[in-house]
Amino acid sequence: MVIAQNIARLRAEIPRHIKIVAVSKTMPADKVQEAYNAGQRVFGENKVQELLEKHPVLPADIAWHMIGHLQTNKVKFVVPFIRLIHSVDSFKLLFEINKEARKINKRIDCLLQIRIAGEETKFGMSIADAVTLLDSDEFKNLDNIRINGLMGMATFTDDRTRVKNEFLKLAEYFNELKSKFFLHDPSFAELSMGMSGDYDIAIETGATILRIGSLIFGERKKNY
Numbered sequence: 001m002v003i004a005q006n007i008a009r010l011r012a013e014i015p016r017h018i019k020i021v022a023v024s025k026t027m028p029a030d031k032v033q034e035a036y037n038a039g040q041r042v043f044g045e046n047k048v049q050e051l052l053e054k055h056p057v058l059p060a061d062i063a064w065h066m067i068g069h070l071q072t073n074k075v076k077f078v079v080p081f082i083r084l085i086h087s088v089d090s091f092k093l094l095f096e097i098n099k100e101a102r103k104i105n106k107r108i109d110c111l112l113q114i115r116i117a118g119e120e121t122k123f124g125m126s127i128a129d130a131v132t133l134l135d136s137d138e139f140k141n142l143d144n145i146r147i148n149g150l151m152g153m154a155t156f157t158d159d160r161t162r163v164k165n166e167f168l169k170l171a172e173y174f175n176e177l178k179s180k181f182f183l184h185d186p187s188f189a190e191l192s193m194g195m196s197g198d199y200d201i202a203i204e205t206g207a208t209i210l211r212i213g214s215l216i217f218g219e220r221k222k223n224y
């Protein structure tokens with residue numbers, strides 16, 4: 001009941017064109033089912049193991065998104081069913097996704113994860129690395145992936161001005177890459193930013209996808 005109410009409240013508040021990924025990491029399958037019953041169809045997980053446990057026991061029309069760091073040796077397990085990978089942070093990973101997708105004749109939608117926060121964040125590529133990647137001949141040969149946009153995580157802080165500036169920076173990078181590499185590619189259209197604590201700032205600064213966990217499912221165990 002609470003989950004359905006949380007989803008209804010968010011859906012009423014968030015503009016229709018913005019997609020909500022319900023981040024179900026650490027939550028058991030019955031909680032995911034509860035959100036599904038309330039109409040939610042897009043779910044995000046950050047660990048391959050959890051994805052592989054939940055995906056077979058839940059409805060087949062769920063769109064599963066990978067939002068956490070993905071190791072190259074685990075790509076083959078998610079490629080058969082994953083709808084969108086938010087966390088592409090290296091050329092090596094993108095190459096691996098392409099390779100595994102080609103084996104099963106699929107095309108996988110991906111976002112490039114760009115580092116916008118302070119030093120405490122490990123994952124994500126710099127904008128310079130993203131430009132190098134998109135400019136390379138190797139990239140142009142990857143026919144089994146598609147780059148749908150960018151993902152970013154702001155610094156974990158109460159300083160809302162700082163968060164806003166980081167999201168604005170990501171939106172700027174998006175426009176820069178769009179005009180440089182994707183001007184005639186309508187599928188480069190997504191900006192995944194904003195979580196439970198900062199989704200309002202993300203909406204203000206141009207997000208098209210929000211990744212919301214605790215505001216839907218309640219607080220998770222600490223240190224996850």
Ligand SMILES: *Cc1c(COP(=O)(O)O)cnc(C)c1O
Pocket residue numbers: 023025046067068153195196197211212213214215
């Ligand atoms: C956990 C997580 C979220 C959601 O966090 P909440 O604060 O619970 O909304 C969003 N994005 C990523 C990458 C996450 O790992």
